[in-house]
Amino acid sequence: MIWAVALALAAVIAAGTYLASSRDLLRCLIGLALVGNGINLLVFASGRLLSQMPPFVASGAQQLAVAANPLPQALVLTAIVISFVLLCFSLVLAIRLLQTAGSADTAKLRAAEPVAVEGSKPALEETA
Amino acid sequence: MLVLTPLLVPLATALVCLLLPPAWQQRASLAGALLLPACGLALAGEVVSNGPLTVVAGGWPLPFGIEFAADRLSAALVLVAALMLNVVLLWQAGGSADAAPAAPTLQPLLQGLVAGAGAAFVTADLFNLYVWFELTLICALGLLALRGGLRQLDATLKYFVLNVFGTLLLLAAVALLYAATGQLNFRALGAATAALPAGIALPLLTLLSLAFLIKAAAFPFFAWLPASYHTLPAPLLALFSALLAKIGLYALVRTLGAVFQPAPDLLFAVLGWIAVVSMLSGALGAAYHWDLRRILAFHSISQIGYILLAIALASPAGNAAAILFMLHHSLVKAALILTAALIFHACGHYDLRRVGGLYAGRPGLSLVFLLLALSLIGIPPSSGFWSKFLVVRQTLLQGEYLWAAFALAAGAVTLYSMLKIWLEAFWKPHPDESWRAPANDRLLPAHAALGGLLLLILSFGLLPESWIAYVMAAADSLRGGS
Amino acid sequence: MGPRALLAEIFLRVLHPALLLASLWILLRGHNAPGGGFIGGLLAVAASAAVALTFTAAEARRRLPLPPTPLAALGVLLALLSGLPGVLGGHPFLTHLWFIVPLPVSELPLSTVILFDLGVYLAVWGAVGGFCLSLLAAVEAER
Numbered sequence: 001m002i003w004a005v006a007l008a009l010a011a012v013i014a015a016g017t018y019l020a021s022s023r024d025l026l027r028c029l030i031g032l033a034l035v036g037n038g039i040n041l042l043v044f045a046s047g048r049l050l051s052q053m054p055p056f057v058a059s060g061a062q063q064l065a066v067a068a069n070p071l072p073q074a075l076v077l078t079a080i081v082i083s084f085v086l087l088c089f090s091l092v093l094a095i096r097l098l099q100t101a102g103s104a105d106t107a108k109l110r111a112a113e114p115v116a117v118e119g120s121k122p123a124l125e126e127t128a
Numbered sequence: 129m130l131v132l133t134p135l136l137v138p139l140a141t142a143l144v145c146l147l148l149p150p151a152w153q154q155r156a157s158l159a160g161a162l163l164l165p166a167c168g169l170a171l172a173g174e175v176v177s178n179g180p181l182t183v184v185a186g187g188w189p190l191p192f193g194i195e196f197a198a199d200r201l202s203a204a205l206v207l208v209a210a211l212m213l214n215v216v217l218l219w220q221a222g223g224s225a226d227a228a229p230a231a232p233t234l235q236p237l238l239q240g241l242v243a244g245a246g247a248a249f250v251t252a253d254l255f256n257l258y259v260w261f262e263l264t265l266i267c268a269l270g271l272l273a274l275r276g277g278l279r280q281l282d283a284t285l286k287y288f289v290l291n292v293f294g295t296l297l298l299l300a301a302v303a304l305l306y307a308a309t310g311q312l313n314f315r316a317l318g319a320a321t322a323a324l325p326a327g328i329a330l331p332l333l334t335l336l337s338l339a340f341l342i343k344a345a346a347f348p349f350f351a352w353l354p355a356s357y358h359t360l361p362a363p364l365l366a367l368f369s370a371l372l373a374k375i376g377l378y379a380l381v382r383t384l385g386a387v388f389q390p391a392p393d394l395l396f397a398v399l400g401w402i403a404v405v406s407m408l409s410g411a412l413g414a415a416y417h418w419d420l421r422r423i424l425a426f427h428s429i430s431q432i433g434y435i436l437l438a439i440a441l442a443s444p445a446g447n448a449a450a451i452l453f454m455l456h457h458s459l460v461k462a463a464l465i466l467t468a469a470l471i472f473h474a475c476g477h478y479d480l481r482r483v484g485g486l487y488a489g490r491p492g493l494s495l496v497f498l499l500l501a502l503s504l505i506g507i508p509p510s511s512g513f514w515s516k517f518l519v520v521r522q523t524l525l526q527g528e529y530l531w532a533a534f535a536l537a538a539g540a541v542t543l544y545s546m547l548k549i550w551l552e553a554f555w556k557p558h559p560d561e562s563w564r565a566p567a568n569d570r571l572l573p574a575h576a577a578l579g580g581l582l583l584l585i586l587s588f589g590l591l592p593e594s595w596i597a598y599v600m601a602a603a604d605s606l607r608g609g610s
Numbered sequence: 611m612g613p614r615a616l617l618a619e620i621f622l623r624v625l626h627p628a629l630l631l632a633s634l635w636i637l638l639r640g641h642n643a644p645g646g647g648f649i650g651g652l653l654a655v656a657a658s659a660a661v662a663l664t665f666t667a668a669e670a671r672r673r674l675p676l677p678p679t680p681l682a683a684l685g686v687l688l689a690l691l692s693g694l695p696g697v698l699g700g701h702p703f704l705t706h707l708w709f710i711v712p713l714p715v716s717e718l719p720l721s722t723v724i725l726f727d728l729g730v731y732l733a734v735w736g737a738v739g740g741f742c743l744s745l746l747a748a749v750e751a752e753r
Contacts, residue, residue, distance in 0.1 A: 020289075020293075025285075028289065029289075032289065032292055032293070032296075035293075035296055036292070036296055039296050039299050039300045039303065040299075042299075042300055042303045042304070043299065043302075043303040043306075045303075045307075046303040046304065046306045046307035047306070047307075048307075054644065056643075056644075071192075072306070075255055075303075075306075077648070078255075078259060079299060082259070082262045084738075085266060085737075086262075086265075086266070086288075086292060088741050089266065089269060089270075089288070090288060090292075091745075093269075093273065093281065093284060093285060093288065095748070096273075096276075096281055097281050097282070097285060100277075100278045100281055101278055101281075101282070106285070109282045109285065110282075111278045111279045111281075111282040112279045112280075112282040112283040112286065112355055112356065112358075112359050113354075113355055121418075122416065122417050122418050122419065122422075124479050124481070124482070125358065125419045125421075125422070125478060125479060129697055129702075129703060132703050136690065136703075139686075139690065140687065140690060142683075143683045143684075143686050143687040143690070144683075144687070146679055146680055146682075146683035147680050147683050147684060147687070183702050183703065184702055185693075185702060185703055185704045186696075186702060186703075186704040186705050186706070187696075187701050187702045187705045236683075
């Protein structure tokens, strides 16, 4: 089971890395989100896949019987929420960039770092 | 409870700001900002007199509960964060000189950023540290996009992609460390990692350090910093420069210098060379650029190199030098950026090719810049001199002559770019002959903010004994198991 | 404004309160069984999204108890405040307290945990719901 999960997360991270290295804005952001999900899976698997039972202490019992490790579940829930927030932010950012710049090609996005003028001199920056 | 104030005070302030109408936000934010240094001072006083303070959230037994711990290092950095927050709010009160737009999200994001930084400084749990890195990142992204122009959106994208990559690496490192040891609490994690075979510990710690190096803007991962910082309004730029990369550096000091001590030597050897190249590339980048904000951003990378060099020495004295340099750099870099904003206010441009004549037009500003530039270069007696002196002396004492030589060479390049600013902005006449320095209206809050920072920097330079004694004790208590 | 979905509109008269009630039930159930504020909050978001898809995003926003951002902020603030009673009792922050209120028939367990969970519920409803509704509003604007 752990090997299947390991292979799955390797595939997801590889696919995400491939997409993230794209010049297309949306592919890049989706790729990053995919890598994030792969790493979330890694967090989940880091507590070992012991059992499929939910970690609830049975009524009347004092100790947890054989069950899944609850700590990585708590960690991965936090990580999922964070990656969800970042995904939301990146999508809104992408929409705004597409509207303002009119292009999804990240190589053409040079507004913050203008290309040097006359071959070597740094370009004049806008002030605001 | 005192340990948690660096987190709770700004976080609660941010939430209250979100609930209030815009007219009340600034007042609520100011109240929270004024409370924070008081908490920081109380924390520092308690830590100095009674040793490190700890609390476990919810009272859960260790190592399961999330522990928060504050020692001298945490307290000092919390104070820097609190000071910078107040400087920003004071600058904003004037509303002139490249202030941030008064958007309804400004105050919550500012407070959230400081909450994330403050919490990162006091947490004693690796996963919790990751969470605070993310909170800081999200608030920083919001602040970067605040002005909403194409330049800002472009900068936000670059910042987003590289920093998210960094936090993803951090999360992967945390997960793998947990998989290998079953621990997340700093003390338990340190003990469990020491028991791991070297072949497993080294890759795990390398991955963790890599993530922190991206956050600290070290060579070759610094691209996000000079790509984005110069699009920020001046007070936010000062806050970012003083605080953000410091969180990564703090995490390196905390993990390599304390939690995972003794860390593998190979890691420190590589870190030393990363530090050297950061110092040189930052200084050379600054020498190339003409925009004041970009010069100062590249300088940050060079200064981060010095701090990394001190960490790479892997000794208590090296850590002490790193902490002193962090404090010096936060204060001086923020003050220099605010000085640049005043230059912008006087001349209407940040580019050195478009400004000039300020020695005659603004003699007071010239003096302030001169004092700060001398401190950044490291001319005695200034905060920069003591910080660099400690780093270089310790490097020589530990026999790393080559590293020390590079550190001095980077200092010479820094001298060149500071001289360039002096000659272009202050000495040379203004390119437009009809230019006259505008009236200093509405600049009182800005001057007060800069003056306060300057007083602190001067006291650091002239009376270094207490500062050095504090960081020495801080570095000692790092290893004494905090 | 596209064509009206009459069946969905009528169905939603029942579905919307039912979904909200179910989300509250899941929130309260989370004490000792699977459930809790997070999942309950997501169900409340589903209720808001159903309204937005049937009517408009503005209508869904109007049916929220507060505008999304203050709703989320209030939630996180409630969660933070739930940690304070423990501190007043001399325990570490976020130590939760339980009070058993005896009732004639049964007993009512009250705790600061429910305040925390309610905070999570509101935070998720405000944050995720707000994001969802603003995206749907952007889609409506493009039509």
